[in-house]
Amino acid sequence: MRPSLGGLFLRFCGFSLMAVGGANALIPELHRQVVDVSQWMSSTEFASLFALAQAAPGPNMLITSLIGWKVAGIPGALVCTLGMCLPSSTLAVAAGRLWDRYRESVWRRALERGLAPLTLGLVLGAGCHLARAAGGGWPTALVVAASAGLAWRSRWNPLLWLGGAALLGAVGVLS
């Protein structure tokens, strides 16, 4: 079932406030909602949209814009992007104004320290979700591992091996 633009907006406002640790930490939940619950697309399509978002410059929240586009075209993309930015940015402005006052607050440090493990658990979950959604057998798994290794060890621009992986895929090595 296709949602209304208003419904999309509200749903992404919710995502915006749940994205503790940024857009990548939200990926497991996006995948669950979009693929499993609402069935707007297949897992493979989700992975393709994520790959498209990687192929464009900019903040890594663009996957939410593409989900909106997939569901409701350009208006959907605009509505989802706005929903994803508006609540969290409003909160950020408010927090930024209070920031100095609570610089040394125990609670602020506790929040940073206590939420870091959650954030990282979500980000690692996102990586595994995407690896699984990319599909394919061991050649794909090998690309995941090689990319992780390169990102860990080398100082090359990731575009290099993202492009390499695209090439490997296009010529049919990964299917």
Next chain:
Amino acid sequence: MAPTPDDATAPAPTRGQLFAGFFLVGISGFGGVMPHSRRVLVDRRRWLTDRQFTELLSLGQTLPGPNAVNMAAILGDRFQGWLGAVIAVFALVSAPLAVVLMLAQVYAHLAHSAPLARALTGVAAAAAGLILATGGRLALRMDREVWSWALLVLTFLAVFVGRLPLLWVLLVLGPIGLGLGWLSVRREDRGSRPEVAP
């Protein structure tokens, strides 16, 4: 905020300069804009010192929402009020959004092209690897405490294996993390020497 005397920072940018700066940040970063935003905001424009940038980054990451967008909103507001926040966020997001939508149109036309679909599979796999490396590296830099590792693993299992709704995960594990973080900060403060202001 009280202006900190620091010769590394330039005068507060105008609205036009805010727009130009964040536009540049937006169009030039691939796979997330964080490393690039440091280069623009600290090295080139000198709107922030390195330390201010790190503080802003940690605030942006603690708050919910896209990190880079949070930073743009906070910085825009600090320099030019709420209108500055709107300008900075719009400048950051608009051009990449236009580019990704153009890519999406191309993708829609070529959706049945098998090579394109397979190429995207390759990119998705590589992007997954990138995210895993980022998360792994940050995890190794995290405080080496048993509770934080346990919480990390629990969160991972909840969302990846259990596929539980994020809201539940946050509502249950968030307060636990906050409580344990509080205990850990308290313990550290009591254990350390009387703090000298930096």
